[in-house]
Amino acid sequence: MPTKELKVDASTENYKIVASRESESPQRYRIELNNNYSEKEDWPNILTFCYNSISLFWAKWKLPFNYAASSNRKDKSSFSIGFVTVLLVVTFLTLLQNALSNTSIIFLHIAEQTVGQIDMLMTPSDLSTFLNFTFIEEATKLRAQGSSPRWVLYGEIEKDNNFVERSTNPTKEMKIDQVSMAFLFIDSERERQAGLGVEWPFETLGEDEILVSSSSLRAIGLQPNVGQRVKMSVDLNSLFQDNGIQTGPLSNSTNNSRNTLGSFLNSIIPEQNITQTIDASDLIDATRLFPNLTGIIGIDNSTQSRVNVTVNSKVLIQNLLQTIDENPWLLIVNSTFTVVGSLDGTYSKVPTALGNYAVFEKIVLKKIMISLSAYMKSTTERKKDFILLTNSIVGSLGDDFDATFSLPLNTALQTSSFISILLDEVLFAVVVVLSMLAVILIYSLLLADIQEKTFEFGMLRTLGLNKNNLLRLLTIQSFYFSLPAILTGIYICYVIYVPLSYVLSNMTFTEIRPYLTFGALILGVSLGIILPFVGSIIPVRRALTKTLRDALDIYHNVVFDTTVSIKRLQDIGVSIIQTLFALFLVVIGILVYYVVPLSFIFNLLSMFFRVLTIILLCLVIGQILMVSSIQPFLERSILSVILYWGSDRILKDVVLKNLQSHRPRNRKTSLMFVICLAYVLFAATMFTMQANSLSDNQSWFAGADIVVTGGTMNNPLPDTALRSYLNTVLVKYNNSSRCIVEDYSFATVPLNSLKNLDDLTIIDNLYFNEATVSVMALEENYLDVSFNAYYMVEKVRPELNFQRTGSGKINFLPSLNTNLSLELTEPPSLVYSGQYAPYDENRLPSNTSKAYLSGVPIAISNSLYENYYFGVDSMVRLIFYLRDMNRQYITHEIPSLPIILLKKLSGFPSISRLVRNRTPLFISLDMYKKILEYSDRLMMPEKPTKISYSRLFIKVKQSVSDFQIEGLVNDINGIVNSDAFNVVNLKADIAATKTASDLIMMFFYVVSFIGMIFCFFVLWLSFTANIRENVWEFGVLRAIGLQVMKLYIYEAVTIVISCIIQGFVIGCVTAVALTLQFNLFTEMPFAFYMNVPLFVVLILFSLVVSCLGAYLPAAEIKDKPVAFVIKGLK
Structure with a gap:
């Protein structure tokens, strides 16, 4: 082969560039680089080598790059579609990922609204009354951001009637009601410095000023900021008693008990002489009013108006206690204050459990809050950090520090961990679905571009362009629109996120930096690079496998392609599809049999739900591929319905022919529509059903509109x-x-909480089946108060006549009092092996029939029948394992008759087939009190029994x-x-759930909109290619007088309607199946809820997309002369 030396300026003694001509074509040369570079450090040679390498790299990629740029300048539609596709994916998913990374801030804000901005709460333990705040602040100053003391008093407020009557602007509705109130004493300046309650909008209060919750002001008929006054009443007796300090006659200082008021005052006031200068008249009035208040050591009469009085502290305390004993009203504080503001919420300052509350500006010692910040991490990491931080704080306070510690914010955040995992899985599913749609769209775009430029590529190959350069050209063309789209998408995402972060920062009162997280950037950039690459694999492969003859055939139609493949004998047994399917099954098997158990072992709920999401997406995709086989039959049926009447029915055969001939290309369009519709409908329908099911479960767990628990x-x-x-x-x-x-x-x-009760079980007469139960009693009107929708009965005792509730259901509670003839008696004195052997012929008659007729009526869960066969047609025994005051064990049996099997009961979620032990068992209130009296007689015979x-x-x-x-x-x-105690407002809880579900539904609207944009592009590309390949047929149909535009619109509408039906069926079937599975655990009645507005919007989107996608490509040639169209002239 002849070799021709080229003059290259970069040639040195170590490099020689030789070009040899591979063929007779003057444009085809093979460039070689002979490298004789030695390993010595020669920086000029290194620079020269780098320059030559860059030159050679640019020589290889210059032609593909210039060709792609020129092609995009001539045909901007392909560039625009690819650019918009990658732009939407990158912008939306990057913004979504960045927003979800800050959801912990929203959950933190919700938790702060519930418990206040309290990272750590210290309260006095049972062995102490107050905390030494000075010591705590000094010991924790290096580990805490700030701390502040609080004191909470409970009392009542009412309007100051005398002041209201003189008010110039009294409230129209005069009320005199008293309202129970929690009085919160704070140091607002210290709390502001510590960062506690940053949402607090009020200034420091002045003397005799008070802030009162708005609900309390409405109750007593007052208005804030108009000079109206309230009267506060606080009984300090209850305050001392709540802290374990006894008041009254036994509280004098001679009592040595540490729990008396005298001992408490002596412990905090050292014995000393106290000297105070006061008015002489005040002293005389005080001694007259309280003659027992003596102990004055001396009076300095140097002046007549003011005197110096010296008092011994011990004597003063003793006389003070005696005065309080004789005048108990001295411990009732009554004061009036001016209402300067109303409190409409908690302002992240106090827990919602306070209810009505008022705020004063005082400093007292009661509760300590230490600010920590570690809430942005995962649950596991946050738990680890809090353990280390609390250990260091407790270590600095000392092991003997007497206090109770709690982490209110961390505890409140634990309830949102499941919601956070759910949002992560929603994001993952959306990323997968939109990535699939984007890949199909880019694939269709590049495939259409290659088919359109087949002849052009053939001519380039004729002129000497080899397949390597063609591969580079197609790769550059796919990334030509993706790289600008990535940069533009990230910039738009940042521009959108800046105001969102500002709004979120103002809403949560948290400083949020407006920048994109590293994870969001990685997601956006990786999707922008990977999606075009994956979408270009098949088009590039098709372009490289075409022969030069096929590429130059201008009458070639891809529909009539004939593929000839030659395989060697040893390759016949290898199938790519079979291999991929086998790998898929292996991956699914690993996920199910290895990853799922691993997630339970290490308590990784996120991993478990990720596996479930992957399996669920595979289920949806499998259904989509399965129903695609009925696509032709469905299209034929829909077209028959659409063109059953009217003048356009003559177009039916032509449209059917188009559907059949265009099916290979339209399959991508159908697949995208079905994927988008099926996922959005499935996710939205399932989420709607789950949201309603969640509301039902909240009502079932609560039991009534308002519930007080604890x-x-x-x-x-x-x-x-x-x-x-x-x-x-x-x-x-x-x-x-x-x-x-x-x-x-x-x-x-439940009676299981009795101190002298070791166990409480139910057992059959043969002592064969035994189960632990939780015995309790309900008032007879409970079923009229609770939600009857969640009250379900499996079976009742047939011979009893039950009363009915207001809704017509069986009321079993009055029937529990039908037979109370069994008396609880003291056990005999016979003792065997340290246990009493109870026997009483009146309690356990020898006549079996008498025993069966004398049983105590009980109501039990149906799970006891399913697991232990305790039914309404048999007798059982309740066995109490008790202890007396001598720690001797007593086994007490009560023959019982189940009168009803409960399948479900409002307020008692443990009545379920999944609960086998500790399931509720109901008895009458009278029997409950008798058992309680019997237990009390064993421990404290003189103690009065109270339910x-x-x-x-x-x-x-x-x-x-x-x-x-x-x-x-x-x-x-x-x-x-x-x-x-906790007060549950069910309506408010359900409203919060509904707000969250509405926001997520808006998210699905956005997803459906983006999916429909992708579907429109694919439909547009498909019909553009169809019309281009059948342009001669298009002209002929116009020549014979047919309305060709209607043909393509009917074709598109038929395809889209069939996809709507398939997507609706797949989405609803999958959502119903998952909801039924969920109801297996909750045992809730099945109810089908569908988001009708979203479904209607999807149908309208789809129909508009079908019409536009068919009209726009046909509109380009509909107005051209028929002769030009038939001849293929532009």
């Missing part, structure tokens, strides 16, 4: 105060607009407003006045 045997609900308040509301405002309570009912604390209630269920009227419910909830919070 009562225990040691700290039961204050039922007397609650009954008094609710009865007052019912009686005073009966049949008026202010009466919002319809009825209420209490539930007792302890754990929950209060309140039913409100349907016409009440949110403000009225808020006021009722705040009043109840003021009555229970303890952090141990």
Whole structure:
């Protein structure tokens, strides 16, 4: 082969560039680089080598780059479609990923609204009354951002009637109601410095000024900022008693108990002589009013108006206690304050559990808050950080520091971990679906471009362009629009995110830097690079496999391609499809049998849900591929319906012929439409059903409109105060607009909480099946108060006549009192092996029939029947394993008769087939009290027995407003006045859930809009290629007088309607299947909820896209002369 030396300026003694001509064509040369470079450090040679390498690289890529640039300048449509596709994917998904990375800030803000901006809360333990704030602040100053003390007092407020009468602007509706209130004393300046309650909009309060919650002001008929005054009443006796300090006659200083008021005052005030200068007249008035208040050591009469009085602290405390004993009203503080503002929320300052609250500007020691910041990490990392931080703080305070520690914000954030995982999975699914649509679109774009330029590529190859250069050209062409789209998409994402971050920062009162996270940038850039690459694989492969003859055939039609493949004998058994399918099954098997157990072992819920999402997407894609086989039959049926009547019915055969001939290209369009419609409908329908199911589950778990929970045997609900308040509301405002309570009912604390109870089981008469149960009692009106929609009965005892509730369902609670003949007796004195052997012929008769007729009626869960076969047609025994005051064990049996099997009951989610132990078992209130009395006699015979209630269920009227419910909830919070109780406002909880679901539905609207844009582009490309390949047929049909535009519109509408039907069926079937699976665990009745507005919007989008996608390509040649169209002239 002849070799020709080229003159190259970069040639050195170590480099020689030789070009040899490979053929007779003067334009084809092979360039070689002979490298004789030695390993010595010769920087000029290195620079020369780099320059030559860059020159050779540019020589290879210059022609493809220039050709792609020239091609895009001539035909801007392909560049525009590819640019918009990558731009939408990069912008939307980058913005979504960046926004989701800040969802923890929103969850943190919600938690702050619930518990306040309290990172760590220190409260006095049972062995102490107050905390030494000075010591805590000094010990934790290196580890805490700031700290501040608080003191919470509970009392009542009412309007100052004397002041209101003199007011120039009194409230129109005069009310004299008292409202229970939590009085919060804060140091606003210290809390501001510590960053506690940054949303607090009020200035430091002055003397005699107060801030009161708006619901309390509405209740007593006052307005803020108009000079009106309220009267505060606080009983310090209850304050001391809540902190374990006894007051009254036994609280004098001679009592050595540390729990008396005297011992407490002596512990905080050292013995000393206290000298104070006061007015002589005040001293005389005080001694006259309280003659017991003595202990004055001396009086300095140097002046007549003011005297110096010296008092011994011990004597003063003793006389003070004696005076308080004789005048208990001294511990009731009554003061009036001017209302300078109303509190419409918590402002991230206080927990919502306070209910009605008022704020004063004082500094007292009660609660300590230490600010930490570690909430932006994952749950596992946040837990680890908090353990290390709390350990260091406790270590600095000392192991003997007496306090109770809690992490309110971290605890509140744990409830949002599941929602965060759900949002991550939604993002992952959207990324997968939009990536699939983008790949199909880019594939269609490049394929159409290659088919259009087949002849042009053939001519380039004739002129000497080899396949390597053709590969570079197609690669450059695919990335020519993707790289600018990536940069533009990231810039647009940043521009959009800046105002969003500003709004989010103002909403959450958190400093949010307006920059894109590294993860969001990686996602956007990787998708922008990978999607064009994946989409160009098949088009490039098709372009490289074409022969030169086929490329130069201008009458070639891809529809009539004949593919000839030659395989060697050893390759016949290898199938790419079979191999890919096998790999797919292997991956699925690894996910199911390895990754899923691994996620449970390491408690990685995110990994578990990611596997479920992948399997779910595979399920949807598999259904799409399966139903694609019925696409031709579905299209034929739809077309028959559309063209069944009218003048256009003569076009039916021509449209069917077009559908058949264009099916290979239209398959991509159908696939994109079905993927988009199926996923959006499936996700939206499933989410709508899950959101409604979540609301149902919230109602089922709560049981009523308002629920008060948290009562225990040691700290039961204050039922007397609650009954008094609710009865007052019912009686005073009966049949008026202010009466919002319809009825209420209490539930007792389970007997399993008894101190001297080791276990409580139910067993059959043969002592074969035994299960642990939770025995409790309900008031007879409970079923009228709770939600009857979640009350389901499996089976009842046939011989009993049950009463009915207001909704017509069986009311089993009155039937629990049908037989109370069994008395609980003391056990005999016979002791064997340290245990009593209870026997009483009156309690356990020898006659079996008598025993069966004397059982205590009980109501049990249906799961006890399914797992242990305790039914309504048999007798069982309740066995109490008790201990007396001597720690001796007593086994006490009660023969019982199940009268009803409960499948579900509002307020008791543990009544479920999935719960086998500790399931609720209900007895009558009278029997509950007898068992309680029996237990008390064993431990403390002289103790009076009182039923302890754990929950209060309140039913409100349907016409009440949110403000009225808020006021009722705040009043109840003021009555229970303890952090141990929780007041649930079901309506507010469901409203918050609905708000979140509405936001996610808006997200699906955006996803559907972007998907429809992709579908429009694909439909446009497909019909453009169809018309270009059948332009001669297009001209002939116009020549014979047919309306050709209608042919393509009918074809597009038929394809899209068939895709709508397939997507609807796949989406709904998958959503229903998953909801049914979810209901297997919740046992909720199935209800089909569909987002009809979204479905209508998708149908309209699809029809508009079908019409535009068919009209625009045909409009380019519809007005050209028929002769030009038939001859293919432009």
